[in-house]
Amino acid sequence: MAGIKDVAARAGVSVATVSRVLNDHSGVREETRTRVLAAVSELSYRPNTLARSLRTDQTRTLGLVISDVLNPFFTELARAVEDEARARGYSVIIGNADEQLTLQDHHVRTLLDRRIDGLLVSPADGDSLALREAALAGIPMVFVDRWIAGLDVPLVRADGRSAVRELVAHLYALGHRKLAIITGPVASTTSNERLAAFRGALAEHGLPLPDHYIGQGDFQTASGRRVTESFFTLPEPPDAVFATDNLMALGVMEQVRTLGLRVPDDVSLAAFDDIPWFLHTDPPITAIAQPTQQLGHRAVAALTDLVERRSPLGAPPGPRPGEKSGGGSAGSVTLSAHLIARRSCGEDERTRR
Amino acid sequence: MAGIKDVAARAGVSVATVSRVLNDHSGVREETRTRVLAAVSELSYRPNTLARSLRTDQTRTLGLVISDVLNPFFTELARAVEDEARARGYSVIIGNADEQLTLQDHHVRTLLDRRIDGLLVSPADGDSLALREAALAGIPMVFVDRWIAGLDVPLVRADGRSAVRELVAHLYALGHRKLAIITGPVASTTSNERLAAFRGALAEHGLPLPDHYIGQGDFQTASGRRVTESFFTLPEPPDAVFATDNLMALGVMEQVRTLGLRVPDDVSLAAFDDIPWFLHTDPPITAIAQPTQQLGHRAVAALTDLVERRSPLGAPPGPRPGEKSGGGSAGSVTLSAHLIARRSCGEDERTRR
DNA sequence: GCCGCGCATGGAAACGATTACATCGGTCAT
DNA sequence: ATGACCGATGTAATCGTTTCCATGCGCGGC
Numbered sequence: 001m002a003g004i005k006d007v008a009a010r011a012g013v014s015v016a017t018v019s020r021v022l023n024d025h026s027g028v029r030e031e032t033r034t035r036v037l038a039a040v041s042e043l044s045y046r047p048n049t050l051a052r053s054l055r056t057d058q059t060r061t062l063g064l065v066i067s068d069v070l071n072p073f074f075t076e077l078a079r080a081v082e083d084e085a086r087a088r089g090y091s092v093i094i095g096n097a098d099e100q101l102t103l104q105d106h107h108v109r110t111l112l113d114r115r116i117d118g119l120l121v122s123p124a125d126g127d128s129l130a131l132r133e134a135a136l137a138g139i140p141m142v143f144v145d146r147w148i149a150g151l152d153v154p155l156v157r158a159d160g161r162s163a164v165r166e167l168v169a170h171l172y173a174l175g176h177r178k179l180a181i182i183t184g185p186v187a188s189t190t191s192n193e194r195l196a197a198f199r200g201a202l203a204e205h206g207l208p209l210p211d212h213y214i215g216q217g218d219f220q221t222a223s224g225r226r227v228t229e230s231f232f233t234l235p236e237p238p239d240a241v242f243a244t245d246n247l248m249a250l251g252v253m254e255q256v257r258t259l260g261l262r263v264p265d266d267v268s269l270a271a272f273d274d275i276p277w278f279l280h281t282d283p284p285i286t287a288i289a290q291p292t293q294q295l296g297h298r299a300v301a302a303l304t305d306l307v308e309r310r311s312p313l314g315a316p317p318g319p320r321p322g323e324k325s326g327g328g329s330a331g332s333v334t335l336s337a338h339l340i341a342r343r344s345c346g347e348d349e350r351t352r353r
Numbered sequence: 354m355a356g357i358k359d360v361a362a363r364a365g366v367s368v369a370t371v372s373r374v375l376n377d378h379s380g381v382r383e384e385t386r387t388r389v390l391a392a393v394s395e396l397s398y399r400p401n402t403l404a405r406s407l408r409t410d411q412t413r414t415l416g417l418v419i420s421d422v423l424n425p426f427f428t429e430l431a432r433a434v435e436d437e438a439r440a441r442g443y444s445v446i447i448g449n450a451d452e453q454l455t456l457q458d459h460h461v462r463t464l465l466d467r468r469i470d471g472l473l474v475s476p477a478d479g480d481s482l483a484l485r486e487a488a489l490a491g492i493p494m495v496f497v498d499r500w501i502a503g504l505d506v507p508l509v510r511a512d513g514r515s516a517v518r519e520l521v522a523h524l525y526a527l528g529h530r531k532l533a534i535i536t537g538p539v540a541s542t543t544s545n546e547r548l549a550a551f552r553g554a555l556a557e558h559g560l561p562l563p564d565h566y567i568g569q570g571d572f573q574t575a576s577g578r579r580v581t582e583s584f585f586t587l588p589e590p591p592d593a594v595f596a597t598d599n600l601m602a603l604g605v606m607e608q609v610r611t612l613g614l615r616v617p618d619d620v621s622l623a624a625f626d627d628i629p630w631f632l633h634t635d636p637p638i639t640a641i642a643q644p645t646q647q648l649g650h651r652a653v654a655a656l657t658d659l660v661e662r663r664s665p666l667g668a669p670p671g672p673r674p675g676e677k678s679g680g681g682s683a684g685s686v687t688l689s690a691h692l693i694a695r696r697s698c699g700e701d702e703r704t705r706r
Numbered sequence: 707g708c709c710g711c712g713c714a715t716g717g718a719a720a721c722g723a724t725t726a727c728a729t730c731g732g733t734c735a736t
Numbered sequence: 737a738t739g740a741c742c743g744a745t746g747t748a749a750t751c752g753t754t755t756c757c758a759t760g761c762g763c764g765g766c
Contacts, residue, residue: 015717046462046466048753050467052754056754113399115402250633357724405722408723
C-alpha cells in the first residue's frame with residue numbers, strides 16, 4: 001500500500017510538503033499543491049490513520065458503550081450518536097455491554113487502548129472500575145441515559161419522573177389499584193429514579209407499593225418473563241404492571257401469553273421507552289417516550305465540546321457562560337419524556353376513539 | 354500516560370525486554386519477568402495499540418458494515434459477530450450504512466483507513482466502488498446475508514428459496530390466490546432471490562405474478578407503507594402480501610391500520626426474517642426465520658480464516674481439503690431458513706390450536 | 707550592493723511500540 | 737585453556753505520519 005513517501009517521490013517533493021497539502025496548511029505554491037494532489041489520486045493514496053494518530057495524539061474517534069444492542073432504544077440512540085458524530089467529523093466505535101459489568105469494562109478498556117478522543121457511556125448497573133479510572137484520568141466522557149452516582153461526569157438524559165406521574169394517574173383513572181413495577185438492576189440509576197417516581201405517584205393517590213409488587217429485573221426480556229410469572233403466583237396478583245424498559249415489557253407479554261392470560265383484560269401493561277413495534281403489538285402498548293434522537297445528538301455535542309476544549313486552548317474546564325448547570329456536572333443536559341397512552345392499560349376516552 | 358519506556362526504567366530493564374514479557378516471548382528470566390510485570394501494574398501501563406499496530410501491521414480488528422442498525426435482524430447479526438470475534442481475540446468496528454450506497458462506501462473507506470484486518474459486509478444495493486477496490490486490493494473480506502454479483506468474495510448466508518416455497522404453499526392452502534410481494538432495492542441480491550423463488554413457487558401452483566403485484570421497496574419501513582398504499586388503490590388488491598424484510602412488514606402493518614383494514618381479515622401478511630416482536634404483534638406475523646446467530650458466527654470464522662491464512666504462511670489461497678465449495682467462492686457457507694407460520698395469513702390447523 | 711525578510715520547501719526528530727542483531731557471561735567439549 | 741554455543745539482555749532500526757527548524761531564493765529598502 002502506497003505511503004506518503006511514494007506520493008512525495010512521484011510528485012517530486014518532500015514528504016513534508018505532501019503532508020502540508022493533505023492537511024491544507026497554508027504556504028504551499030498552487031502548482032505544487034496540484035502536482036501533489038495528482039500524485040495522491042494516481043496512487044490512490046490514503047493516509048495511514050494509525051501513524052497519524054500516533055503522531056498527533058488524536059484519533060477523531062468517539063467510543064460509545066451501550067447497555068444492550070438488542071434493545072431498540074439503544075440502537076436508535078447509537079444511530080443518532082453516529083449521525084451527529086459523523087456530521088462533526090468524528091467516527092464512532094460501539095461496544096455492547098449486554099448489561100454485564102465485565103463486558104462493559106472490557107469495552108471501555110479496549111476503547112481507551114485505541115486512544116479514542118472521548119467516551120460516551122450508558123453505564124450498566126454497578127461500580128465500574130474502568131469507568132472510575134477513566135474519569136479520574138481525565139478522559140473526556142459523557143454519560144447518556146444512565147449514570148453512575150458519585151462520578152463527576154456530565155450527563156445527558158431525559159427526566160422521566162413527571163411522565164411516570166402521568167402514567168400512574170392514567171392507570172388510576174382507568175380503575176387500577178394494584179400497581180406493580182418491574183425494575184432494572186438494583187443499582188441502576190434510571191430504574192431507581194423510575195421506581196421512586198412510581199412510588200411517589202402511588203402515594204399521591206393513596207396507594208401502597210408492597211414489596212411483592214416490586215419485581216427485580218435486569219432490563220432483559222427473560223427477567224420480564226420471570227418476574228411476571230412470580231407476580232401471578234401471588235394470592236393477589238397486580239392488575240397493572242409497569243416495566244421500566246421495553247425488553248422487559250416484551251417479556252411480560254410473552255409470559256402473560258404463556259399463562260393463557262390477556263393484556264389488558266387480565267392485567268394492564270405499560271413500559272418505559274417507546275419503540276415502533278409497540279404500535280402493533282396486541283394490544284398496542286402504553287409507553288413513556290424519550291426524545292431518543294435528541295439525547296444522542298446532545299450527548300455528542302457535549303462530548304465533542306469537552307474534547308475540543310481540552311486540546312487547543314489550555315482553558316480550565318470551568319462552566320461556560322450561557323449554560324444552565326442544573327444540578328449536575330457542567331455540560332449536563334436534561335430533556336423530558338412523555339406518556340403515550342395506548343390500549344394496553346384498558347380503554348378510556350383517549351384510546352377508545 | 355505511561356509508555357513502555359517508563360515501565361522499562363522502573364523495572365530496570367530495556368524496552369525490548371518489556372516488550373518480550375508483554376508478548377510472552379520465551380527467553381526471559383523468570384525473575385526479570387515478574388519485575389517487569391510488577392512495574393506494569395504499578396504504572397497501570399497499557400500498550401498503545403496504535404503504535405503496536407503501526408509496527409506489526411495488524412490491528413486484530415474486524416470491520417462490519419451492516420445495512421441498517423434499526424433492523425433487528427442486523428443488530429442480532431452484529432451481536433453474534435461481536436461475540437464470536439471477541440472469542441477469537443478480535444474486536445469489531447461497526448459501520449451502519451442505512452441502506453445508502455454512499456454511506457456504506459464511506460464506512461468501508463474509514464474502516465480500511467483504520468487498517469482493520471478484515472471486512473465483513475452485508476452490502477447495500479448497487480455497485481460499490483469502495484468494495485470493488487477493496488476486493489481487488491486483496492483485503493480479506495466476507496459477505497454476510499447479501500452479496501455483490503461478480504465479486505469473488507466468500508459468502509455466508511441462508512438460502513431462503515425452499516422456505517419461500519413453503520410459504521407460498523401455506524398461503525395457497527389457506528385459500529389465497531392473489532399474492533403480492535414487496536421487494537428490496539432492484540439490484541439487491543437477496544431480494545431478487547426471494548422474488549424469483551416466489552415467482553417460481555406461484556407458477557408451480559398455476560398462479561400468475563402480475564407486475565402490479567410486485568412492489569418496489571427499499572428494505573425500510575416507509576417503503577412498506579408506500580407500497581401497501583399503492584396495492585390498495587388497485588382495482589383488485591392482493592389478498593396476501595409477502596414483505597422481503599421485517600421493517601417493510603412493519604410498514605405494511607402501519608399502512609393497513611391507517612387504511613382502517615385488518616390483518617389477516619382484509620389482507621394476509623408474511624415477512625422474511627423472524628424477530629421476537631412478531632410473536633406479539635396483532636396478529637402474530639408469519640415469517641421466514643434465518644439462523645441469524647449462526648450466520649454471524651460462521652461469517653467471523655470464515656473471515657478470520659482468511660485473515661490468518663494470509664499472514665503467517667505464504668500458502669496460496671487454494672480451497673482447503675474438507676470444505677464443500679458449493680458453487681460460491683471458497684470459504685462460502687450456506688445455511689437454510691424455515692417458515693414459521695403464525696396467524697397473519699389466516700387460520701389453519703397449525704395455527705388455530 | 708547589502709541586509710533582512712518572507713515564502714516555499716526540505717531534512718530530520720519525534721510518536722510508542724516490535725524485533726533483528728549485537729553483546730556479554732558462563733558452560734561444556736575438546 | 738580455548739572456542740563454540742547458549743541464554744538473557746540491550747541497542748537501534750523501523751513502521752508512516754506530523755512538525756519544528758533550517759535552507760535557499762527573490763525582492764524591496766536603505
